[in-house]
Amino acid sequence: MTGLRRIRRAARFDPTDSVPVAPLLGAHAVRLARIPFDLACQQPDLQADALLHAVEAYHPDAIFTLMDLSAEPEALGAEIGFRPESLPVVSRHVPVERLLSEQLDEVVLTARVPVFTAVVSRLRGALGEEVMVGALVSGPLTAAANAVGIEVLARMLRRRPALVSAALERLAS
Template sequence: MNSLERVKAAIAFAPADHTPAVPQLFGHAAALAGVALEDYIRNGELLARCQIEAYRHYGHDMVFAFMDFSVETEALGSVLQYRANQYPDVVSYVLTPDSDVSALAVPDPTSAGRMPELLRAASILRREIGKEMPVAGCVLGPMTLATQLLGIETALYLAADDPGRFEKILDFAAEVAVRYGIAQIEAGAHLPIVFDPAASPAVVPPQFFRELLLPRLKRVFAAYRAAGALANWLNIAGPTAPILPWYPEAGVDIANFDYYVDPAEAQKLLPATCLDGNMKSLSFVEARPEEITAAAARLVTAFAGRGGFLLSSGCEIPLEAKPENIAALVAAARGGD
């Protein structure tokens, strides 16, 4: 089996030769290749080359056309600060609480900001290794994009003080996610991962997720499915157990779960959904390889006989992760080979 076949089997709960290893390797691919992160997140060809090099090095089962969480807001007019070996920060948000979001136009992914470079990365990855390897894109979910347009504190206050205005921003953010995600599919990504960390119960109550975010995620995922996505993948880190039961209603096929959620609980809450997780990301920096091997083996065992599992980190592997720890995860997925 190749990686694409292996991941497809996991999504379908079908037999496979071994558990897919899908560590969330984003900026770490630049560090591994000795490339400056600032160059990596600005140049689609360089990003693709680093991802391919990381794949050749580790032998894991997915590559990622992922830059950072500021691509969309920058394309819409927010100002970023770029720093060496760190992801950029927003230093001036495009919206204020009094802004009329209707004055913003949904950006054209073929021309706005760094979006075209991410599409370029997806295209190169699909052309070079996409027959054997799934290529995942990256889109911000509606809540997280709203916080990136306003700032998280301002967004949360606006949601409480003027919910009607905030819902218009969420609707706009969902439109951005639809257009950008479909552009990634058309460029070559097998699927865009929807990252929505601000939708976590650590940030907003579960009822907020159900009433305001679930309907918009449902629209986003319906659009991706119609555009031919391999699967719909929702990535929300943190203590997500209270909101996991609503994922199937949103159309989620792959659900990320972080180390806060016990694997048995995740399986109980989502018995028919492929699960992705849940190694603690910081452990790839702090732990010894044998500790990674043991933790990963426990996860593989926990899902033995079920299928529907991608062995992964609960969120992004840190840039400074030890390569031997990532290699240990991949080996554990293969049964210790």
């Protein structure tokens, strides 16, 4: 039974030959491949190569792109600090006014988000129907908190919950 078939059967509560395994191998895969994180987060081929190496080493039922919580904030306008030794971080938050404005339309497919879609395409092409392939995407609350800063968002949730709710709905759609 292939990993993808095992996961599909488990999702339907049908019997499987074993419990599906879907570890988050992204950062570990990059370290294993000895690729600098700053390059792996910006170059789809390097990230895909690292993940394919991890699939060969561990034989998971599913593989996911790197869990990079700075990609969505970058698409929303945050400045990102890239370092070779670790995943990128938000170095300058987005002004809260931007998050609350109507400027959010069509921004999610900018910045590095296309890197992750390219990695998924490359993985799917290499792995076919053997292994489930996925990308990790932040939900609207996580993306907003990382974009404007958790403290700012927490204050806004207390002081202007309706505005934050509207912004989160726009982020989610």
